[in-house]
Amino acid sequence: MKQFFIKNRISLSVLIAFLIFTGISFFADYQPGKAISKEYFFQFFKEMIFFLPIMFVLIGLGDVWINRDKVEKHIGKDSGLKGIILVMLLSMAQVGPLYGAFPVTYLLWKKGASVRNIFIYIGAFCTIKIPMLTFEIGFLGWKFSLLRTLVSIPAIIIIGIVMEKMVGKKDFTIKQP
Amino acid sequence: MKLLIAFSVIAIVISFIADKRKTFSGIKSGMVMFFKLLPVIISVLIVVSIVLFLIPQEMIIKYLGEESGLTGYIFAAITGSVALIPGFIAYPMAGMLVKSGVGYSVIAVFITTLMMVGIFTLPIEIRFFGRKVSLLRNLFFFIAAILIGLFISLFYNL
Structure with a gap:
């Protein structure tokens, strides 16, 4: 206390x-x-x-139920392109502000996701989540949204790779808040 | 939001049926994390509220409309990084910007930094990632946002 x-x-x-x-x-x-x-x-x-409370309850439940081996296999170190696509799909389905994504990365990290996929998750969460895209299309048109999405995807993958190279050493960790 | 609530209720019910004790410990650890993080989140919201009050929307729209070229991009990027404007305010704002003649590329930079870079939310981010990683992540996304804007301007100028 x-x-x-x-x-x-x-x-x-x-x-x-x-x-x-x-x-x-x-x-x-x-x-x-x-x-x-x-x-x-x-x-x-x-x-x-x-x-946020809903989000944290789900994270708590995820923590007790999600199997580490499965996460590690699908979005862990050796998950390759499939892992990238999976984290992107996961983040696209999410809602809420950026600070709601950090607790999720804590869970993903704890369950064995790779550093690269953690940052791709954050990037995709920020740029291509579906609730946001529908809103964006409404106000700015589908052409703009499509173009922005297509340009953003390679950018966030590159950032993920670079971040992994720069900070993804042994001492990288995501702390429990 | 409704979907999220429905999903959580279903998840809790299923989890409860499957294993009562596990469910309780999961919910408890989630709530503990939430309360530990709550003070820093509330203080971030307070600071953002004060800043947004001091710099009203109309002013942002006016400046984004006036500046052009690289200064326009940089101004959009900085505004986007600093602001913590939720989507339901940001998109109508972007819509107004388009109507007032601001280029789509500047808007892309604004939207992208708005969503990807968070200067004010850094205290929250640092709790999870530590200082170095958080700063680095924000820096990269800041640069990426400007590049995304430049790419989009290429397409719109074709």
Whole structure:
């Protein structure tokens, strides 16, 4: 518990300062302060508080049920092109903001995914997830989306390979938060 | 979102039927991770809220529309990296940018950095990957986003 406070001292100070600021803003009817909390913070908070606990429960369940050997075989070190395609398909089916992808990479890493596939997963999560693409097509047209997707796929694979070369040594690890 | 909830409920039920104890320990470890990460996530959201308030959407649209050429790309890349704008705000914004005459390549850079690079979410990322890897990843994706934009501009200029 004490460790938790020490580790999060900056975050907790920000949180307390913000609470005080918001309290004063509402009390003194300070418009910018009210706008920051109502129009911005609360919207983000809503998205996060519905989404992340579900995500973490699924990760917890994945942790107890998923078989390491299978993951290692399909998206591990020697999985090659098939592994790349599999992680891409996995990330395409996901929803939510980028910070929701990190816990998933922790699970994948723990279960034996390769460094390359971890970063390809993040890249694909950011650029070609299906919920995002449908939205994008609606606002920017399918031609743009298709082009952006086709250009992004090789880019994220190259980044995955480069990252593996640069940091994928023995000491690479994804910590439990 | 509804799909995700439905999926999780089904997963929990199946898991519970298969093995009660395993299910509990899984859910517990998931929630512990969540609460450990919660302070840093909330503080990131606070900082982003304040920044987005200080730099309103209209201003971003105005600047992205005015700058062109390489400065346009770099401005789009920096804005995209710094902002943590959820998709449901970002795409309508991109749609407005197209209507106001901003090139598709600049928009591609903006969207790509927005999704791939997160300066403000770095504290969260560092918790998982450590400082060096997180910085490196963001740097690579930043460069990639600009290259993606350049490629797209080639196609649109053909």
